[in-house]
Amino acid sequence: MSPPERDIPRGEVPGVPRDADGPVFDEPWQAQAFAMAVKLHERGVFTWNEWAAALSGEIRRAQAAGDPDTGSTYYRHWLATLERLVVEKGLGTAGALSERKDAWDRAARATPHGRPILLENDPLA
Amino acid sequence: MSDDHHHDHDHDHDHPDSVLSEMDLRTRALESILVEKGYVDPAALDALVDLYETKIGPRNGARVVAKAWTDPNYREWLDRDATEAISSVGYGGRQGEHMRVVANTPDTHNIVVCTLCSCYPWPVLGLPPVWYKAAPYRSKVVRDPRGVLADFGVELPAGTQVRVWDSTAEVRYLVLPMRPAGTEGWTEERLAALVTRDSMIGTGLPLEARKT
Structure with a gap:
C-alpha cells in the first residue's frame, strides 16, 4: 500500500518564510512587482480582468514549458x-x-559591497 | 518578449561575480522605467507593500466573520450583498471585484480555490499563502476536496457535503466558518481571535474556545 498522497503541505513549505498567520514575500523584488501591478491597475492601465487573464495565460505557458508551479x-x-x-x-x-x-x-x-546600488553607478551611464 | 520568460528558471542562481539576481534586475529595470515615465511613485509602492505585509493580513476578514457571528442584521447583509457589507467596515475591494460570502453549516462545508491563477480576496485576507498559489492545491481541491481537508488535518462528519468555489477576476469568495461552541456572550474582538486565515479559505476550522 502506498503512503497517502502528501502533495499538499499543511500550509507549510520548507524554506519559505512566513509569519504565523499569513504569507510574506520571499524576496523584495516580489513585493515590488506585486505593488507595481496594483498601482498600474489603479491608474487604469489595465482592468483586473485583463490582468487575471494575462497571468493565467502566463502560468499555463510556464506549466507547458515544465514549470513545477509549486507556488514558489x-x-x-x-x-x-x-x-x-x-x-x-x-x-x-x-x-x-x-x-x-x-x-x-x-x-x-x-557598486562596492555594502553601498546602495544606484543606476548612476553604471560605468556606461 | 513572449518566450524569454521561462529560460531563466534554471540559471538565475548567483554567479560569483553577479550581485543581483535575474529577477531582481528585471524588477528594477521595470520599476525604474515606470518611475521615470511617471506611471508609479516609489514611495507609494513602498507604502502599499507595507500595508499588505504588516497591516492587512487576514485580520480584516476575521473582523468581518466575528461581526457576522454576533450581529444577525450584519449577517443578513453579508448574505445579500457581501461587497457592500464588507466595504461598510472599511475593507473595499482594491480590484473592484465582487465579494461573496459562503457560510458553513452542519450540512455544508465550503472551500475556496482559484483554478486559473490565484485570485484571492486581498482586502480581507491579505496576500495568499504559497500553497494556495500552487498547482497541487488548485487541481486536487477540485477532484478530491476531502483529501485536501485531510492534508490540512481537517476531518468533517461523513454527512457533511463539501462545496468548492472557484474564484474569478470578478467574484472572490470568503468562507464564513461556523461559530465555535462555548463562545456565547463573547465580544467581537475575542471572537475574531478564533478566526484563522485557513478557516476563511475553507482549509481549516476556527480555533476552539478553550484554546485562547
Missing part, C-alpha cells in the same frame, strides 16, 4: 505578466526593459 515561482509569472502588459500597453518597449536590465547589472557589479 508564482511571482516570476507575476513579473513576466507585468512586463508583457507594460509592453502591450505601450508604457515601455521590450528593448528598453532589456537595456535597462543590463544597465542595472553593470551598476550592481560596479
Whole structure:
C-alpha cells in the first residue's frame, strides 16, 4: 500500500518564510512587482480582468514549458505578466526593459559591497 | 518578449561575480522605467507593500466573520450583498471585484480555490499563502476536496457535503466558518481571535474556545 498522497503541505513549505498567520514575500523584488501591478491597475492601465487573464495565460505557458508551479515561482509569472502588459500597453518597449536590465547589472557589479546600488553607478551611464 | 520568460528558471542562481539576481534586475529595470515615465511613485509602492505585509493580513476578514457571528442584521447583509457589507467596515475591494460570502453549516462545508491563477480576496485576507498559489492545491481541491481537508488535518462528519468555489477576476469568495461552541456572550474582538486565515479559505476550522 502506498503512503497517502502528501502533495499538499499543511500550509507549510520548507524554506519559505512566513509569519504565523499569513504569507510574506520571499524576496523584495516580489513585493515590488506585486505593488507595481496594483498601482498600474489603479491608474487604469489595465482592468483586473485583463490582468487575471494575462497571468493565467502566463502560468499555463510556464506549466507547458515544465514549470513545477509549486507556488514558489508564482511571482516570476507575476513579473513576466507585468512586463508583457507594460509592453502591450505601450508604457515601455521590450528593448528598453532589456537595456535597462543590463544597465542595472553593470551598476550592481560596479557598486562596492555594502553601498546602495544606484543606476548612476553604471560605468556606461 | 513572449518566450524569454521561462529560460531563466534554471540559471538565475548567483554567479560569483553577479550581485543581483535575474529577477531582481528585471524588477528594477521595470520599476525604474515606470518611475521615470511617471506611471508609479516609489514611495507609494513602498507604502502599499507595507500595508499588505504588516497591516492587512487576514485580520480584516476575521473582523468581518466575528461581526457576522454576533450581529444577525450584519449577517443578513453579508448574505445579500457581501461587497457592500464588507466595504461598510472599511475593507473595499482594491480590484473592484465582487465579494461573496459562503457560510458553513452542519450540512455544508465550503472551500475556496482559484483554478486559473490565484485570485484571492486581498482586502480581507491579505496576500495568499504559497500553497494556495500552487498547482497541487488548485487541481486536487477540485477532484478530491476531502483529501485536501485531510492534508490540512481537517476531518468533517461523513454527512457533511463539501462545496468548492472557484474564484474569478470578478467574484472572490470568503468562507464564513461556523461559530465555535462555548463562545456565547463573547465580544467581537475575542471572537475574531478564533478566526484563522485557513478557516476563511475553507482549509481549516476556527480555533476552539478553550484554546485562547
